[in-house]
Amino acid sequence: MNVRSYPFGPAAGLEIDPRYGRLRDDEPLARVKLPYGEEGWLLTRYDDVRVALGDARFSLAQAAVRDTPRLGPQRMGAILTDLDPPDHTRLRRLLAHAFTVRRVDQLRADAERLAAELVDELEKAGPPADLMTALAVPLPGLMVCELLGVPYEDRDHFQELTAAFMSVTALTDEEKIARLGELAGYLAGLADRRREHQEDDLISALVIAQEDDDRLTADELVQLTVLLLGAGYDSTACQIANSVYALLRFPDQLELLRSRPELMPGAVEELLRWIPGQEAADILPRYALEDVELSGGTVRAGEPVLLAKHAANRDPRRFPDPDRLDVTRNAKGHLAFGHGPHHCIGAQLARMDIQVALTALLTRLPALRLAVPDGEIRWRAGMAMRGPVALPIGW
Numbered sequence: 001m002n003v004r005s006y007p008f009g010p011a012a013g014l015e016i017d018p019r020y021g022r023l024r025d026d027e028p029l030a031r032v033k034l035p036y037g038e039e040g041w042l043l044t045r046y047d048d049v050r051v052a053l054g055d056a057r058f059s060l061a062q063a064a065v066r067d068t069p070r071l072g073p074q075r076m077g078a079i080l081t082d083l084d085p086p087d088h089t090r091l092r093r094l095l096a097h098a099f100t101v102r103r104v105d106q107l108r109a110d111a112e113r114l115a116a117e118l119v120d121e122l123e124k125a126g127p128p129a130d131l132m133t134a135l136a137v138p139l140p141g142l143m144v145c146e147l148l149g150v151p152y153e154d155r156d157h158f159q160e161l162t163a164a165f166m167s168v169t170a171l172t173d174e175e176k177i178a179r180l181g182e183l184a185g186y187l188a189g190l191a192d193r194r195r196e197h198q199e200d201d202l203i204s205a206l207v208i209a210q211e212d213d214d215r216l217t218a219d220e221l222v223q224l225t226v227l228l229l230g231a232g233y234d235s236t237a238c239q240i241a242n243s244v245y246a247l248l249r250f251p252d253q254l255e256l257l258r259s260r261p262e263l264m265p266g267a268v269e270e271l272l273r274w275i276p277g278q279e280a281a282d283i284l285p286r287y288a289l290e291d292v293e294l295s296g297g298t299v300r301a302g303e304p305v306l307l308a309k310h311a312a313n314r315d316p317r318r319f320p321d322p323d324r325l326d327v328t329r330n331a332k333g334h335l336a337f338g339h340g341p342h343h344c345i346g347a348q349l350a351r352m353d354i355q356v357a358l359t360a361l362l363t364r365l366p367a368l369r370l371a372v373p374d375g376e377i378r379w380r381a382g383m384a385m386r387g388p389v390a391l392p393i394g395w
Contacts, residue, residue: 003039006032006306007071007280011386013379014242016276020044020311029296032069032306040069040285040304046315046335048294049307052286054340058305059084062287069285069304074173085341094209094216095224095345103202104348107146111353114142115360123364127394128371132241135361136391140236140353144229147349149190149201158186162229180226187222202228228346235277236350238380238387240357243271245377245391246325247358248370253327258362267327268354273334274325276310279386309335365395 008017023030024044032042043049052058061084083091118135141159144150150158161183190203198204206221216224247254257267285304292299299305313334314322337344344350361368370377371392378389 001031003031003033004042006034006042006069010381011276011279011379013374013377014246014275014386016310016314020308021314024311024315027296029294029299034069034306035071036073037067037069038304040306041299042281042306042308043294043296044308044311044315045295046312046318048296049309049312049335050339051292051294052305052307053335053338053342055292056085057289057292058286059289060284060286060342061087062289063285063304066287066304069306071280071283072173074176088341090214091216091220091224092341092345094214095206101348103147103205104352107143107349108352108356110146111139111143111356112360115139115356116364119360119364128392129394131244131391131393132237132388133390135357136240136244137237139240139357140233140350143349143353144233147202148225148228149194149199149203154186158183159233161186162233183226183229184222187225188218191218191221191225234383235385236353238385239272239275239277239350240354241387241391242275242277243268243354243358244361244368244393245370245388246271246275248368249374250325253325254362254368257327257358261359261362263327264355264359265351266330268351268358269331269334270325270327270329271354272336273313273319273329273331275336275386276313277336277385278310279384281306281308283384309338365393368393368395370394 008019011017023042028043028045028048030042030044031039033039043052061082064082115135118138122129122134137159141162142155144162145152145155145158161179187203191207194201194204194207198207203221203225206216206224209216247257253267257263285306287304288299288301290301313319313336316322318333319329319331337347337350371394377391380387380389
């Protein structure tokens with residue numbers, strides 16, 4: 001059996017290694033060995049990845065007790081991602097009481113105000129500017145702070161701590177553990193204050209969230225909040241910057257979106273589909289609880305699978321001409337936010353942030369362009385999400 005070393009190599013910008021396409025066509029169930037842990041199967045076809053995400057025969061909880069295939073010495077896991085139903089269902093249901101569509105919709109006006117203020121500062125300073133520091137990072141960071149109820153004076157330090165959540169190899173294990181411990185302590189203190197004096201924020205809603213006689217424990221509340229930070233902050237900042245970069249690479253799509261702003265919601269879905277958000281396959285392997293037949297063969301009970309969602313989102317069996325960015329495409333069903341019981345609970349907040357950021361930029365900055373040659377853009381390394389270190393823009 002041919003066992004490949006994985007990942008294939010450093011991710012270059014938003015390019016997808018052509019080996020994913022070859023495996024998708026010829027070997028959709030490919031044996032791989034990561035730097036740490038046991039061997040596993042790499043899934044690259046849309047239908048197979050979707051099954052592994054949503055089928056109860058695949059378990060995330062098993063990963064908590066196995067030597068999982070992984071990129072670093074520390075296993076990546078979190079409270080919701082280390083559980084299967086019904087334990088996962090219980091926490092998800094309690095979280096849903098606090099993290100509602102209504103609550104996200106109420107934040108849209110705040111997001112539009114913040115985006116307008118950030119673009120005001122951009123225009124005042126004049127070009128060139130770094131999109132990451134000027135808009136892509138502060139907007140979702142401030143929105144997560146608004147959502148949780150983090151006091152204004154704590155926000156810079158708070159955002160430093162949250163960056164540790166998305167590190168894979170950029171920080172040492174000791175550095176990451178120390179920062180996450182400090183973050184957990186901060187959130188526990190914030191929750192204690194909300195138990196005494198509730199406000200209209202997510203922490204307060206989590207404190208009082210109840211299903212029959214069931215409530216979140218103090219530890220569950222902190223762990224869930226940390227997980228929401230990972231879903232709603234760093235990944236969204238990267239997606240905003242990556243979306244701008246992608247549109248600048250395809251100026252016909254940029255102009256189409258500028259001339260037809262009603263396309264924005266669908267365009268954001270297409271950008272989520274087209275952009276390979278992660279550097280490699282999903283960092284959370286699933287384990288088969290029984291033999292499962294997939295398009296490339298059988299995954300035996302007890303074997304782990306790694307899900308290349310970015311390759312699945314480019315599967316021509318699901319999305320015709322998948323390598324073409326088309327803001328008029330119906331990209332419904334893409335897997336950027338996952339699928340099934342572990343579908344990202346912060347998806348609506350991320351969508352809203354991206355829509356608001358792109359609308360503000362396209363409306364306010366005519367002739368938006370890259371301020372440096374494409375080859376001079378530096379890309380992040382050692383982080384779960386792809387994205388530029390800085391994205392110099394002009395207008």
